[in-house]
Amino acid sequence: MNCPLQSEETRDLLLDYTANRLHEASVKQLELHMASCAACAAFRNDQAAVWSALDAWEPAPVSSHFNRNLWAKIDAAASAPWHEKVLQALRLGSWKPAAPLALAALAIAAGFLLDHPARQTVAANISVESPNAVVAVSASEADQVEETLDDIQLLYQFESPGAAAGARGQM
């Protein structure tokens, strides 16, 4: 067996040995090698010391109210206003995979707009070359304004109590 410390690709064998994560066959081979390789034996000893030191590091016990606090947070998150939920969703990053696509779409749209800055020019051309078209556009705008005014008037009728009573009287 070649010395595992000689190559970056095999040196983790010694880490795996200390962590008891090597197959039995590899363990035997490595132990045979370490019997004659002082560097590997020293590495094994030092690594074993680190391993056992880390074993001694016992974590602090988890508090008994951990679950209760977590469920309170879950409930609070569930009853949060919609804008906070949107912010949370952004923070969670589930949109991140779509970000490049969105950026590409924005870039294409920006490129398209830059490439076709002639909307106003076209409108001007229409007004010069075909006055009828301008008249048609103006007529449709006037219709829209009239419809909006009608809608507002209708809303006033609904909101006004007299109008509502009148409406009931007519029924």
Place this chain on the structure above:
Amino acid sequence: MTPGTLADRLQPADPDAELMLQVRDGDEDSFRALLEKHRNPVVHFVDRMTQNPAISEELAQEVFLRVYRSRGTYEPTARFTTWLFRIATHVTLNWLRDRKKERGHVRLDDDGDGENRPREVADRTMSTEQQMLREVRMQEIRAAIALLPDKQRAAVLMHKYEEMEYSQIALTLGCSESAVKSLLFRAYETLRARLAHMESGHAGRDHAAREQMAREKIMKGATL
């Protein structure tokens, strides 16, 4: 794609991923089961990463809150523990980064004055001197881990305490398997330099001398 076919993709079957798929379908009991199983490992991981008990449970709760919030979009593309520890690592590294910004630099070992670290429960079978020696050793271990760079520390904790394979750690940290091996090798190299003097099953080199040093350290601390 149906949940069943996604679960079938996992080789071997991951019962935790299956539970998470049930959480996705609205089963809160499955979430409770996952919480019971993974609460302690996550809290301990976060605690060892931050070495700040005052914040570690809050961060661990944030991890589970994110798991719960992400249930709707969960896809079992990796083992559940890999996904869970990816979130835990993300949350913890973000907190460490924010703290670094706040303080200007990280001093994870600055709780040696006992500001945040509660005294460990005394073992009645140990003498006072033994307990003090143990405390000195624990401080040494915590300081050695704290001085590792964040990613190396996360890799060591997942390798040592969660017994994760290199491939799992790689997925969790978002790097290649060879990068993980390299991270771990460098991390353990640093730890060997700092901790190899401690007694182990294999070798207790210069043990008496080290014990003497620890005693002197205790005496020095007592006279201050």
